[in-house]
Structures are given as C-alpha cells and as structure tokens.
Amino acid sequence: MRVAALQITSSDDPAENLETVRHMMRRAVDDGAQVIATPEVTNCLSASRDHQRAVLQREGDDPTLAGLRDTAAALGVHLLIGSLALATDDADGRFANRSFLIGPDGAIVARYDKIHMFDVDLNGSQIRESDGYRPGDRAVLADTALGRLGLTICYDLRFPHLFRDLARAGAQVIFVPSAFHPVTGAAHWHVLLRARAIETGAFIVAPAQTGTHAARAGKARTSYGHSLIISPWGEILGDQGTEPGILSLDLKLAEVETSRRRIPALLHDRDYESPN
16 A cells, blocks of 8 residues: 655645645655545644634535545545544534545545544643534544555544554554644654554554644644654654655555564453552
8 A cells, every 4th residue: 555645734725725735646646646645624724713614614515625535536546634624513613623534436435523622731822622623422444445544633642542442443554644733743743653553553644734834814823744654563664854745655554464463462451440
C-alpha cells in the first residue's frame, strides 16, 4: 500500500483550501499513491465561531466534501479526509469534527466524529474545543481492498484505549489527522505517535496542519506540522518537518502481523481491580 500524507496550512477560506488539496492529490497520485490522507479541519481552520457559522455547511451541502469525492473518483484513489468542520442541526449550534474515508469510486466508505475534545489550560490560555464542537461516541474501523483502517483525530492520540480497541478489532493502519498545538507538539507529538504504534503493532499515519493559518476573521492560529508515518515497531519512517508538502511511503502490511507475533500484547489483557 502506497500512502501519501498531505501536510497543509489551511486558511479559513474553504474554497481556497479545496483547490490546494485537489492539486496535491494529483501530485500524490502521479507519485503512485493508493491512499491519500489529509489533516484535521482540512476545509476551514478558524478560531472565530462567528466566521465558522458563516462559512461552514452541513455534510450534504459541503462543497469541500463534494469536491474531494469527485477528485478521488477521477483519480481512482482512496482518500481519508482527515476531518471537515461541519454545521449540524444540534440545538446548541455546535459543529461536527468529522473524518471521511472515500473510496476510489467517490463513495463515502466510513465516517468518524472526533470523540475526545481538546479542552485545556495551556500557558495561561484556555482552549475549549467542546464549546464549538460536539463529541462523537463511536469508534470506527473500515475494511478496504487495501487493508483494515482505523480512524482517529488529533486529541484522540492521548487516549490509548481507543487505539487498542481499533487494533484488537483488526486495524492494520491507524490514521491520526491533526492540527496539533505547537507547544504540545514539540513536547509530545513524536513520542505519543510512536507509543501508539508500538502498543498496537499497527502503522500510524498522521497527516498534520503546519505553520500560521491565514485568517480573514479572528486570531490566526499556528500548528506544529511534522506529519509522520510510523512502523508497527515504532520506527519513524518519514517526517515532513514544518513545510507544506507530501509524505509518501510504501507500507508493507505483513509487518503488522510480524510485530504482533513478536510481542503479542494485544492477547495478554487481564481483568483487574481498579485502585480505590
């Protein structure tokens, strides 16, 4: 399986971001990619709730989803849209942070709503993702002709039980599309992704947002970058650094079973009493 992780710097203009991704998809396919993965909030990265309410669409009306489905079909490639920020019909007005796995015919194979919300107090700044986004409540694994693929998004990375559940259900590749904060990225990104690969014996593919995101409204955000592809043994096979670009590698899925045989920890769970 040849996979391409796209590292981009999404602005708060969905139309602009769509054209960037479509161009990069064509380049990735020219390089032999069979699966292409984009980062979290591919369509619109914005810190302004007012701007999001003005530009975000529901799934059935979203032009980024429609455009990327068309491009995947035209190129005959699997596409993991890391996530789209989407309007919902929720009474509280919160958005969805939703991944889509698109088949080479352009059909939606799987959807995954980010489960864990990034609600933190970081360097004196409060970040409350749950104020704007409603959490999902279901883990998602997709069977494809290329392999079994597990879906997560960004902050999910800090919850190893989700990754373990995906691996025990058969995931060979787990995607971690992200827009990681620069502070926590520098401290934790590489080590957490390597840990999730080692614990699960799965390939980890983590396409990331990078740099300072142009904003027509609200404060401009920055993201850590460093899209990574990691082996089931925990080796970093590729690191895109901080520049936008395409990280492409061939994954030998037989290595998943080899790693899990060498250390069969997924078979060694035991019941135990929790501490008081």
